[in-house]
Amino acid sequence: MAVLVFAETAKNSFKKTALEAVTYGAKAAASLGTECIALVIGDADNPAQLGAYGASKVLHVGGVAAFDSQVYATAVAEAAKQTGASLVVMSHSSTGKSILGRIGVKLDAGTVPGVNSLPSGSAGSMTFGKPVFSGKAFAQVEVSSPIAVVSVMGNTLPPENTGGDAPVEAVSYTLPAAKIRVKSVERVEGITPLPEAELVVSAGRGVKDPGNWGIIEQLADTLHATTACSRPVADAGWRPHHEHVGQTGVAIRPNLYIAIGISGAIQHLAGVNNSKTIVVINKDPEAPFFKAADYGVVGDLFDVVPKLTEAIQKYQAQH
Helix, strand or coil, rough: EEEECCCCCCCCCEEEHHHHHHHHHHHHHHHHHEEEEEEEEEECCHHHHHHCCCCCCCECCCCCCCCCCHHHHHHHHHHHHHCCCCEEECCHHHHHHHHHHHHHHCCCCEEEEEEEECCCCCCCCEEEEEEEECCCEEEEEEECCEEEEEEECCCCCCCCCCCCCCCCEEEECCCCCCCCCCHHHCCCCCCHHHHHHHHHEEECCCHHCHHHHHHHHHHHHHHHCCECHHHHHHHCCCHHHHHEECCCCCCCCCCEEEEECCCCHHHHHHHHCCCCCCEECCCCCCCCHHHHCCCEEECCHHHHHHHHHHHHHHHHHHH
């Protein structure tokens, strides 16, 4: 029995969510009285580093180029069989979402997408907590199959670097031919991707004009945060669509989400209400977003945001 964690890479480096997943797997393995084994597919720089986050060893499947859900799902399922895994863990990313169900079918296992708590119980009767109804409620899901397959929401557990390198074992499985051919990849460079961001500064139509976005970027730069926006802002072409957060955009779970000039329509809240702390700045005291806020400032954003940025900069200079 073991806990198997599929650790995703991007440009040969491990994503923050991958390190979170390994930390989650290590803690779950400790509670189950077993070991955590990491699986890496494709090229990766220094896979041994996963040992620092709790993996006792790393299985490395080389020779896999572009992502194909059938290929990856087969590799994960074969690794689970090889290690006798009772729990298979992956990130709740686009990759994790696309292979979770396939792995469940291949292993005849119960699956739980988007968990945000460590499992309780034992193999064959594990219970996981997860948000439901766009974060408005929480469910406890019991998996009664011998193997459970779960994806872990971002920021569920911070990555914990507590050890040294783990031994890496090259493994080879019989994998199906890829049905997808990737001709090119375009990535947003230089910023922390929204799904991995711990601090997010977001703005809506209250900014009034794309030329006013500078005060939003200045606050984000001061906090070393990632910028985001509401759907109307992205649809109007004020900001790129990869910054759109909400039900029809990117769903995020940062430690801090600052919403500036956003009314808080239900579609937007569905993508951000799992944030650990929400701060709302809006001149309308009746804005729906205040009902979901941990902290709220009623005021004109053109007065509030520059003063907030200045106050943070002064604090940073003193500390």
